[in-house]
Amino acid sequence: MADHYEVLGVSREATPDEIKKAYRRLARELHPDVNPGEDASERFKLVTHAYDVLSDPEQRANYDRGGDSPFGGAGGFGGFGDIFETFFGGAGGQRNGRPRSRRERGQDALVRVTLDLKDVVFGVHRDLEVDTAVLCETCDGSCTQPGTSPVTCDICHGTGHVQRQVRSLLGNVVTSQPCGSCQGYGTTIPYPCATCQGQGRVRARRTVSLDIPGGVETGLRLQLPGSGEVGPAGGPNGDLYIEVTVTPDPVFSREGDDLLATLEVSMSDAILGTETTIESLDGPVDLEVRAGVQAGDVLTIKGRGITPLRGTQRGDLRVGVHVVTPTRLDAKERALIEDFAKRTKAPAPQLAEFHQGLFAKLRDRFRNA
Template identity: 40%
Template sequence: MSKDFYSILGVSRDASPEDIKKAYRKLSKELHPDKHKGDKAREQKFKEINEAYEALADPQKRKTYDQFGSVGNGGSSGSSGSGGFGGFDFSGFSGQGGDAGGIGDLFETFFGGQRGRAPKKEEQRGRDLEMRVQITFAESVSGVQKKISVRRLQPCEACRGQGNAPGAASVPCSDCHGTGQITRTVQSFFGAIRQSVQCNKCSGSGKVPEKMCPTCDGEGRVLSSGDVMVDIPGGIADGQTIRLRGYGEAGRRSASSGDLYVRINVQTDARFVREGDDIHTSVSMSVLQAILGDDISVDTVHGSIAWRIPAGTQPAQVFRLKGKGMPSVKGHGHGDHYVTVMLKVPTKLTREERKLFEEWKRIVRS
């Protein structure tokens, strides 16, 4: 009988990949054998959640499982083969019987994602930053350029971000011998496993300054403030974010910089209600204007325009002004402007006005 991988991970069948990953990580921490040594039941459960995650994390395997209730090659059999890893069955994770490429996160946890291959150098990228900028509603229509002050780690000018003192060179890191990785031994339910991790001393670059820059203490970056110009496109909505690549904090010793995320806050305008790229407003008019029609002025996000009210306009009737809404933030086209008619009924009449309305009533009744 096939296993219900969704139930094992505690997620619904329409769960997103991110939800599945979160559920797996949570259960993996709770049921890890290192926390419950000798508990066979929890060890079996740990195997099951890894098997379930492996099937659901891969889009193709998940599609196959949803259609047929298994992922093939024993992926849902739950058999406990006699391989070299404490009886854990990897048959469901192998593609063509060669590299067990499907086990993904499990190997990544214990082997640093390398699976026996030569470790890749990964330099320490700078941290991403987030800031907020407030603009007016009118600026959100036309677009605007804003200057913001950002205090962040920036490349050291004295050493040009290298971390070396003047005249000094970079030399291979003594901790990792220039590889950018160090090997450590961790204990798992598989036994003792050698794991490659990024070297802290060189931040994965494999090199360190022969002599440290006195300005930045060999970091290659210093804390300073500077102005950044942000081009905000017309049509941007409240809460949207603009990403400025490379404007985050500088990486250590010439490693790549992080990004700056600018979240836009748009002030409201009492005249307009925005829905997507469409704008909604209302106009008040008299009963006579609605009956006879009239020329009036309508405020739009692009300015005031002349508009003809057609004769016989009804209360709460909605009219569409095509292309008079917000510009698309992608740079092409506009939304529409919808006008709702609100009738003003007079509460006080002059003697002459009342006489005219009475005459009109008599005519209508006759």
Template identity: 55%
Template sequence: MSTDYYALLGVSRDATPEDIKKAYRRLARELHPDVNPDPEHQDRFKQVTAAYEVLSDPEKRQMYDLGGDPLGGGRGGFGAGGFDFGDIMDAFFGGAAQRGPRTRARRGQDALIRIQVDLSDAVFGSSRDLTVDTAVACDACQASGMAQGSSLQTCAMCKGRGELQQMQRSFLGQVMTARPCPACQGFGTTIPHPCTECSGDGRVRTRRTLTVQVPPGVDTGTRIQLTGEGEVGPHGGPAGDLFIEVVVRPHDLFERRGDELHCVVTLPMTAAALGTSLQLQTLDGPVDVEIRPGTQSGESVTVRGHGAARLRSSGRGDMHVHLSVQTPTGLDPAQEDLLRQLAGLRDEATVQVSQGTATASGGLFSRLKDAFSSR
């Protein structure tokens, strides 16, 4: 195979027909002889057009993919064998393949708004009233855009066809092209007396309140889609969708990572050494957490099921309590004496240290850091 049509169009081998059309349209605009008449551009334009001719036709594309040459070697002669001019011209002039007048009704725009929620609302879900600025159908004209008692008028310029046809000379020969009628924007009709409420658009801007259900487990960046709650389209077109993007406010006690919640608890050295029971806050209220004797700084305790809910799934993540053991400071003489006695009893009066890297010592420094730095 001498010519790589995919490479000529700059698309991958699994490109969709839409991708191919887009790629060709872009190249055609750039290389069209009317824009760039020099031989080099014209030559490339011919190659690109040949590539489009093959790849835009499912049968020819398949033949090409199987190693055949659908243009039959007769290069340079376009239009041989069922070459679809319509498609090529559509690609050129950016025209939609539709014929005849187009309808005024179009789908409304999608809208996006961001809401801030507290961590507990994100974890448990909540309901929220929102006020949105949007477009709704105009009551005064029932979305028609016409003043009461008036009606549409057939466009005088295009006689209602919505497009103007034109014979064009191109290197492909004489071709008939159609462009939307500028007098009626392709609608085929005009509105001689627009509705004064909506200026002929068929919709008016308004402020609307709606209630949003925030499902349990949402996180910053989660989008909730409310189908049909966006702006209505002009002239009675269907409404777009409303997307609600969630931003979770930072919490004083907990940092969230996925379904897990993390917090740090500072523990006196004596409690860490002797073990204790702590009452800790969770989003569900207080829970008792056992600290085993001999707990080291940087260790963590897992409180099962007290993390965030799993979005679109069941169950909840865990809460991780990271322990930071505090060395006592500001000892009075009696306390100092007691600690010296303890040191003596533990043969620690002369300090024996074990020296090594952070990794070798079990990641003493890194554990706490790991828990919080990966965000």
């Protein structure tokens, strides 16, 4: 087997640029379109194979150690790496004897979407712009220019790997390595698609329509199978993951599938009771405040909470009452309050049994929001 450095006419210390320049010079001289002779064709194959090996740093290092010669390194014996690759399969080796497929599954993609709490009540439809890999329309994933197709590799004859006999401490063994000319695919692409550079896919922005269900919460990921990046050579798409973030609402908070809110009630309305209309996240709701309502009482409005992620029964809207005590009174108002206090003869303030009620939880939540 000819020495790759001699085939390209460069020294063993040649830089990558020197190797590339030598290959280009010889390729222009020996290309079948320029030099149709049979000898030139054979030399062109040798030059191409030599360049494929020496232009790849890993393959070149392996070749310099003797991995690409019939008798191993300077001492005439293959390294132990060749032996282990023979019996256990080296990295990228074709243990099943078949060439690699250019078609591979595409990568998964992650998109983050921000929702308002109102979107969580019923769910929402979103059209998302995704920057991803899509199928090349020019070659339809074939990686070749229209009207052309991959050709069988002349070095490995379509197997995707080459075998070499190596003399080792265990005797003569046969090693199998990916073909350096076709990179293990078994075929080469003499005329790659100009649009995708022979990849079968291009980067583009596309729109993904998504129905986000009700009940989602911050940190939840929704999976859309097959909506990720298309794979090389038109391989199957990966998956698309949608990560949800729900922005805090200034009025409402969430506890499970229930919505929490605070209703400020004047002292007179708390004593006498009243009816009012509040704005929930899905429209106005009539609410009755009973006479004698206490600060911390919770008024529940059934079915005005969040639609659960799995299910149809909505949660409740729970409204904690906050009685607002007036801080500024004129003389007449103060006299009325004093007269009221004398008539009711309320007991003096005293300590009561401590309990952590629901409204206390609501109050703590709002304080920490």
